[in-house]
Amino acid sequence: MNDQGNITINGNAFSFEPGETILAVAGRNHIDIPTLCHLKGASPTGNCRICVVKIEKEKDLMPSCATLAEAGMVVHTESSEVVKARRLIIQLMLSTGNHNCAIRGTSSDDWTRFQMSVQAYDDSSELCPVWGDCRLQDLAYRYQVEPKRFSDAGTPYPMETVNPFIVRDFSRCIKCGRCVQACNDIQVNNAIQFGYTGSNSKIIAADDKALKDSDCVFCGECVQVCPVGALVEKDVRYRVRQWETEKVRTTCSYCGVGCQLYLHVKDNQVVKVSGVEEVAPNFGSLCVKGRFGYDFIHSPERLTAPMVKENGTFREATWDEALDTVARRFNEIKETSGSDSLGVLTSARVTNEENYIANKFARAVLKTNNIDHCARL
Amino acid sequence: MTNTISDIEKADVILVTGSNTTENHPVLSSFIKRAVTFRGAKLIVADPRFIQIAKFAHHWLRQKLGTDVAWINGMMNVIINENLYDHAFVEKRTEGFEELKEIVEKYTPGYVEEITGIPRADLTDAARMYAGARAGSICYCMGITQHTSGTDNVKSLANLAMLCGHMGVEGGGVNPLRGQNNVQGACDMGGLPNVFSGYQPVTDLAVVKKMEDAWGVSGIPSQPGLTVTKMIPKAHDGEFKGLYIIGENPLVSDPDLNHAKKSLANLDFLVVQDIFMTETAQLADVVLPAKCFAEKEGTFTNSERRVQRVRKAVDAPGQVMDDWKITAEIATRMGFAMSYGDSREIMEELAAVTPSYAGIDYDRIDLEGLHWPCPAKDHPGTPILHREQFTRGKGLFHAIDYTEPAENIDTEYPLFLTTGRLLYHYHTGTMTMKSEGLNERAPSCFVEISSHDAQTYDLEDGSMVKVESRRGDIHAAIKISEKAVAGTVFIPFHFAQAAANKLTNAALDPVSGIPEYKVCAVRISKAA
Structure with a gap:
């Protein structure tokens, strides 16, 4: 290996391909840089900035997902400066939504008041529907972040529950944009985008219609890529917790594409379906039938005897x-x-x-x- | 498919025809949409309806129903006349070019416009676009095959691909999109009247002998058997007496259903093995309950010939058994001992007698499937077919003339009807209609009609109409849609209560035996 052609990450030199990002080089070499908005197969937006790294001789921290590796570059992925930046980002995200995952260690009165306000919004006294299956929660633990103060359901937008498949909980949306990319760059259904500005920003379908009245075809790719609890399958939300299920990999039984999927099983029942990522032929994508059309398995109309x-x-x-x-x-x-x-x-x-x-x-x-x-x- | 699904993204020109891709193969359609949106690929869509994928197209060719041979010949006419074809490929890899050239000579863009209604300039542009591709991929589906000229249509597409040298290369190929999860596998495994597994002909006595030895029997016939579309009329005539139907619901999916129902009712003995009491099962003498995909181990082979694992996730309800176990039990009780420990054992047996699956086993396909042909354990599989040569050696051009569909419109039945599926349902609906959400999105049958025709017949959106053909009638609601073009209505065939196949024509393609679902003549009137 030639130093001219290498990038140094955390003290080790690595070769790279032209056009490869710092994140990609790190990933190939098992260096874990945390990401939130980054979506494989879509062009990086650098939206969430959780993947920032320190590059020597650069004044600002740079998002590793959107910064190309260069020869001679010296990168630090977990320096104190980087960790401080990440903590701030996580803290901000936690503070602006209904992230009631009890990673907070503050006074019980404050917690109770917060929990009541969340309950008023989404009509459940339970903790977040994706507790234990949330990228933001993982990162909050990893970097030991508590929110500065509790929010009061930081969204003016009520939940959308009017379609049969997907609940859109705007109070838990961190506006990372993964769903927008999944819809526009991966499935190319072009049904949702960013709308409004500033603290009113919202992921909208068409000119802010309900999904069922938009171009949405309910492939559920947005649900699969949502790193938090903003998009959850209606039949799963508050009914199934990730740790109660076992995943079995199989092949979809609808059309001839042969999508690879996981059947999530709880008490001998298929309770959820998700796509197997990074494997051909579908690389995580599914359609509405494959993802939501599994009720027939446990239908009472099944033949059970000759x-x-x-x-x-x-x-x-x-x-x-x-x-x-x-x-x-x-x-x-x-x-x-x-x-x-x-x-x-x-x-x-x-x-x-x-x-x-x-x-x-x-x-x-x-x-x-x-x-x-x-x-x- | 000659090529893989991922390969579609490597094409620089994609021709989609007779495939409502975004509704019937949604995940595959994303590969096409991404290629067009992000990789600069050009898309040609030839379809009688203005389907969703046509919105991504650079050229939408709207052919009259059943005129596919004409427009494909027309494209080849342009490509040959303008000398845009791949001379090296034609010379080295094909034969029959002179005959092809001769037949397409009369298919000038002007003549093709008369037959198909496709404006001559559009056809010429599309021809130049496809011929000019580095790698051109053709994707087609039942809109090409479900015609009395279905085989001709497919051969014509193969002609076009060979003429331009778009075969055996990354991003190229002629790619039929399989409509059911294991249509490919059912064909591969000898679920056809003329071949054993791996397309080994039943007329080849050496193959028959090999199978007899492997199975320990004698007397396997070496004459091809009947296709489903021949069994049904023979049952009607009383010549055909006993039928064992596994996991199919021909009483919604067959053409000319009234006739099909009488035929099945006329059988001496009908056994249906399924997961539900389907319309077909209700006619049976014995119904055998089978496992669904989530309850069983095995493999499916997808459209791109990739053999992939199916795994058991949940226990089956009641006394339900594996399909293979039921069949083996019947065999044993008929005096032919058949027993296997599990599906893996069956895979080992079938690999041993099927050259194209010889290298496939469960361990090799545990994480990622293999594309057949995979003739040996150390063979990596074959993602792209016909790289060096075609199965028969040189690719044969078929000189094909256009023939009209079996039924045309007339004063009595003045509208064309074409049929297909919807995004939210699957085939005869036995599975998807168990999901409330899917039913909410697509609750019932409808007649998709252009606003022009709706005006002509004075029909309001949502109003009930009676649709009649020479074979039957159904009632459904009117849906005025931009997808429909004047003169043609579309009805999804999922709904048993308003079964489009009561109207469709059972006229068959003489080679494939596929019915002409995509073209028949109907009339429409306000429901009484």
Whole structure:
């Protein structure tokens, strides 16, 4: 390695590619620079400034997400100056919203008053709906930050709950802009953007309409990238806590894109779905069906026992009875009318293994090539 | 797909046709939208409706329904006449160019305009744009295949891609977008009447022998079987007697439903294996309850031929069983012992008899799937097909003439009907309609109509109408939309209570057996 081509971070020299940011070089080398607004796949905005670093010979701290690595650059990611700046940013964020995650160690009266005001806003006496699953909370712990004083629901905007999928809680929004980038730069649905100015700023859909009346298609990418509790799935909010769930990775069962997703499971129920990030084919993205269309799994209308029809109506049967009936009838038809009077419609919905077995069943057991599925339909 | 989904972002020109991408493949559509918005790619959309993705297009070609061969031939006419084609590719990698050249000669932009309604200048510009690409990607879906000329349409797109050398390269290719999670896998696994798994022909006696040996049987027929679209009429005639349907609901998805229902009712014995009591299951003699994807282990193969894991997250309700286990049980009770410990064991067996899956196992695809063909354990998979050569060696140009759709409009049925899906629902709705939220967004069937036609027939937005074709009628509400163009209405086919497929034409593509869902003639009147 050649010093000319290297950047020094926290005393160690690293090579870099032209166009690579300090954040990217650090990330590749397992140096953890905290981020909030940074969103992979979108161009950096430098909005939140939590990723600032000290670059020797530079007067100001620089956002590492938006500053390109240069040869000879000497960077410090956790100097006292950097830590002080980060603490200030976190403190400001905590102080301007309903961040009732009890990371605060101040007087109980003050806490009670604050908690009451939060309760009045979002109609819950519980702690923040994303407690334990919040980037801001993580950072507040990491840098041991308490808010200077408690806010009084620092937003003039009421919660939006009028669509079936997403709750928009403006009191917990830190205006990092990740949702705006997810919507415009990743999914390119162009449904939301920054609106108004100063302390009135708000993420708005169209000219500040409810999501359901805007171009929003409820892909939920904004929910997935929200680092705080501002955007939460309606069915998850205050009903499911992250630590109560287990995540199982699987493949979506709707269209042929084959999105990789996590089924979040609580008490043997799928209670939430999220996209698997940084893996092909979807790199974390999902659509409304994949993310919110999981109710069918636990529908009371699911078939739960074999049924046989008698005199035109169905009755429950044991597996033995049902399977024996099928086997007997297929054998009878095969003998009397020949194999080619039988057929199998296998499924574009079941697994490869199951399709293979259906193909083997048609050909080796029924002895017919009458097998198809509904790709044509 | 010949190429991968991520690859679409590497194209500099993308041609989308017969795909309402943002509604039917929303996540994939983001790759197209990003390429156009942030990477300077050019987009051509050829679709009879002004769908969302058309708003991102540099050229929206609005063809009359069922005239795809004509506009594709028209583009090739321009490309050949203006000498914009890839001479080296055509010479080295293809054959049949002279025949193609001859047939497209008459498809001048003027002639194509007469047939398709696409203005000649737009067609010429689009042709130049696609031919001028470094890498041009073609994405298509059922709007291309669900025609009596469906096979011709697909071959025409392949012609166009080969002519411009956009095959076997990053960002290029001809990419069918698969509509169902495992359509690709169902085809790969021999869920077709003419091939075993891995597209090994049933007419190849050596293959038949190999399968017989592997499965320990004899007497597997070497004649191709019936497609679903042939089974149904044969059931109607009483020639076809017993059917085992696994996880399909043809009584909403079949064309000419009234006929399909009579046909299935006429079977001596019908078994339906599903997760719900579907419209089809209600006709069955025996209904077998199966697991859904969240309850099972296995693999799906996506549109880009990537074999990916499916994992069990929750226990199945009641006495529900794995689909494979049910089938194996029936086989065993019919006298053919079939038993497996788990799905992994089945994967091992199928990999052993399927050359394109030979290198795939659960350990290799644990974190990231592999693209078939993957012929060996040390093979990295094949993200891009046809890099060095085509499966048959040289790519064959098919000289194809335009033929009209099976049904045209006339004075009695003066409007074209085309069908498709909506963003918020999936196929026959058995899954999505269990979600209140999705139902709230898309509660019921509608007839999408242009404001021009609404005026002609004096119809108000939201008013109920009767839509009739030669095969049946349905009632639904009018939805005046900028997506619709004059002369054509669109009806989503999800809704059993107003099933668009009562209207559609069961006329089939002679090769693929795919029905012409995308074109039929209807008339519309105010509901009584």
